[in-house]
Amino acid sequence: MNCTSCQKPMQGSLLVCAACGAVQGDGAAAIDYFQALGVERKFGLNAGDLEREFHRLSRRLHPDRFVRATAEEQQNSLRATALLNDAWRTLRDPVERVEYLLKIEGHAVGEEHAGKGKSAERQPPPDLLEEVFELNMQLEELRMSQKMGETAEASVVADLTAAATRFEAMLQTVDERLAVEGAKWDSGESRAQAASRMIELLDRRRYVRNLVRDVRETLKTAA
Numbered sequence: 001m002n003c004t005s006c007q008k009p010m011q012g013s014l015l016v017c018a019a020c021g022a023v024q025g026d027g028a029a030a031i032d033y034f035q036a037l038g039v040e041r042k043f044g045l046n047a048g049d050l051e052r053e054f055h056r057l058s059r060r061l062h063p064d065r066f067v068r069a070t071a072e073e074q075q076n077s078l079r080a081t082a083l084l085n086d087a088w089r090t091l092r093d094p095v096e097r098v099e100y101l102l103k104i105e106g107h108a109v110g111e112e113h114a115g116k117g118k119s120a121e122r123q124p125p126p127d128l129l130e131e132v133f134e135l136n137m138q139l140e141e142l143r144m145s146q147k148m149g150e151t152a153e154a155s156v157v158a159d160l161t162a163a164a165t166r167f168e169a170m171l172q173t174v175d176e177r178l179a180v181e182g183a184k185w186d187s188g189e190s191r192a193q194a195a196s197r198m199i200e201l202l203d204r205r206r207y208v209r210n211l212v213r214d215v216r217e218t219l220k221t222a223a
């Protein structure tokens with residue numbers, strides 16, 4: 001891709017030409033978040049580098065710098081800034097980055113993956129079936145006693161609190177495994193396998209996160 005102004009090959013971010021400083025026009029709408037930030041399309045990005053690049057580009061594209069520019073240049077700077085902000089919000093979060101990268105690589109992620117109306121977050125991962133069943137019974141018990149205006153049984157509250165902590169630790173493990181699979185994908189080996197594992201991990205993450213939220217909310221009203 002060449003700069004729309006000086007025609008030199010673009011380097012780094014595709015939003016702004018490193019050679020002449022021209023903010024790119026309409027064509028920039030089709031560029032992805034990695035191209036916007038001028039970073040490699042991979043999972044393992046260095047957080048510090050990413051942030052530095054974001055701030056540098058933000059200053060470069062800032063609409064205040066274009067007050068005396070043509071209306072078209074002003075429009076370009078506004079559009080590029082909006083895209084840069086979206087890119088930053090998505091890529092700085094490791095989990096959102098995984099979802100985004102898998103999507104632009106053509107993988108169905110989340111609800112898309114589970115099929116319409118069959119949201120993945122409603123189906124417990126097979127290895128958690130039993131534990132989730134237990135947990136739901138206790139949640140039900142707690143909600144019931146709340147409805148009856150009774151004090152919840154201390155053992156139920158204690159069990160649920162312990163379960164929430166256990167599931168939170170599980171989220172941590174999922175994130176670590178995502179990083180491992182991401183590194184495998186980045187290395188270029190068995191990408192398909194790494195991608196399908198990451199999709200599975202994302203389903204697990206979504207399910208467990210919702211579960212923890214439910215438990216924490218119910219416990220809060222019980223306190």
Ligand SMILES: [Zn+2]
Pocket residue numbers: 003004005006007008017018019020021022
């Ligand atoms: Zn240029």
